Amino acid sequence: MKKETIIITGASFAIGLAEALIYYNMGKGEKEGFSLRLPPGRELAKTAGVVIATSVLTALLTLGIENGLKGKPVWAKA
Numbered sequence: 001m002k003k004e005t006i007i008i009t010g011a012s013f014a015i016g017l018a019e020a021l022i023y024y025n026m027g028k029g030e031k032e033g034f035s036l037r038l039p040p041g042r043e044l045a046k047t048a049g050v051v052i053a054t055s056v057l058t059a060l061l062t063l064g065i066e067n068g069l070k071g072k073p074v075w076a077k078a
Helices: 003-027 041-070
Strands: none
Touching (some): 003 041
8 A cells, every 4th residue: 555545544644533522522512612522442443433534535635636636547556
């Protein structure tokens, strides 16, 4: 796997998980103001699973677009 693909996946995961946690806390509807809490274990694991799946898809899509713009087969390895 290319180093760029790993970087894109990692960055997408970090940003996606942060976004998901913010939305989770906004959805809790605390009337006293915003507070940052982690969801319970199983829910956190599901959230992380969804975020990692979309992060991998983002990296693959980015790789495909990059290859397409370079005139290579879209899903070429390097």
